[in-house]
Amino acid sequence: MLFINTRPQDRAESLSHALRMAHIDVLDLPLLELxxxxxxxxxxxxxxxxxxxxxxxxxxxxxxxxxxxxxxxxxxxxxxxxxxxxxxxxxxxxxxxxxxxxxxxxxxxxxxxxxxxxxxxxxxxxxxxxxxxxxxxxxxxxxxxxxxxxxxxxxxxxxxxxCPLLTTQNFAQTAALLQQHKNYVMVLSSEASWLNWLQLLQNFPTLIAKGHYLLLGERLYQIVLNYKKSQGSCFNIARLTDLKTESILQQIAIVQGNT
Known part of the structure; x- marks a missing residue:
């Protein structure tokens, strides 16, 4: 199981460290730069x-x-x-x-x-x-x-x-890495992050179906759900109520139990 940490670089470190300590592979891929x-x-x-x-x-x-x-x-x-x-x-x-x-x-x-x-x-x-x-x-x-x-x-x-320039510039290599994995888990906390992800996947449309998307809040959940229905896409989504590490680990455990 691969976890893609999309948090801005200055907020990603503690989560990535905790996930690696839990023996989860992590790819740091910030989708927003402030x-x-x-x-x-x-x-x-x-x-x-x-x-x-x-x-x-x-x-x-x-x-x-x-x-x-x-x-x-x-x-x-x-x-x-x-x-x-x-x-x-x-x-x-x-x-x-x-x-x-x-x-x-x-x-x-x-x-x-x-x-x-x-x-x-x-x-x-x-x-x-x-x-x-x-x-x-x-x-x-x-x-x-x-x-x-x-x-x-x-x-x-x-x-x-x-979207950070490095994320955009290096995405061909990132896409090649994702092709090697059966699936991945990604946390998204805003509509802007979701739209940036869709933009990155424009040339790699098959990768979206590999995702298990953990979405912060009901509104973002509905936005992604509506996209899924309108595009006839097949991927998994779940709601998060917060971005605490323990909440994310619980959701990852559920995903691992279903795969």
Whole structure:
């Protein structure tokens, strides 16, 4: 059994190490690369409005680090934001915020849908200001849902997301390796990662059927399920509620038991 670790390089190491300790073959193949956007006048204006927010939603450890770095360039400091409620998409993001002395609410399911169910968002009145620290293309569903409820959104696009150049350049060799395996397991945590994977497989269409895809959250599960139905493809999918190593190991054990 081959496990393809698609996490960004800076977040992949601990998972890959744990899997190898469990005697699972691992191929590190990041499908997303996060690049900070340069400081700009629009970002400066957003930071000037930040003290009006009642909630800040932070979607990744990268968003924490870039957001805090740019906060130093604004007219506000972290002490000016102590009254704000913070939401982190998952435990890793919450741990990164904790290094800045911030306690964040974390959903049981580490997705937009999970965050929308947090008690901190209950009872907010129309016009409440909610800030998003995010990457380009990320968490649009959550923002749209809150806009429909009458919330005012401050949209901080702090970084770009793209398929890493090395992943693209070396994919012919990767495809040759995958051809040698009967199947593989892959965790996908976002629609962007899924779309990048489909793009990589354009010239290797038979490889998709070898996959057992572990998908974070219901929405991504439905996206991939709909693709599977529309394309008449034959591959296996399962839901994940979080990206904890033990959860991934449990799912891999299920896959191994079925193969």
């Amino acid at each position: 690049l900070a956007k340069p400081w700009s006048a629009p970002l400066s204006w957003l930071y000037e409005q930040l003290s009006t927010a009642e909630v800040i939603v932070v979607v990744s450890p990268t968003a924490v680090e870039i957001g805090m770095d740019y906060l130093k360039q604004s007219t506000f400091g972290l002490d000016d934001l102590r009254h704000i409620q913070w939401i982190a998409v998952g435990e890793k993001t919450a741990e990164t915020l904790a290094r800045y002395g911030i306690k964040a609410s974390v959903p049981l399911v580490e997705t937009s849908e999970g965050m929308l169910q947090l008690p901190v968002l209950d009872g907010l009145h129309a016009g409440t200001v909610i800030a998003f620290w995010r990457g380009e293309g990320g968490r649009v569903f959550m923002m749209d849902q809150l806009k429909q409820q009458g919330m005012k959104i401050l949209n901080f696009i702090l970084y770009l997301r793209q």
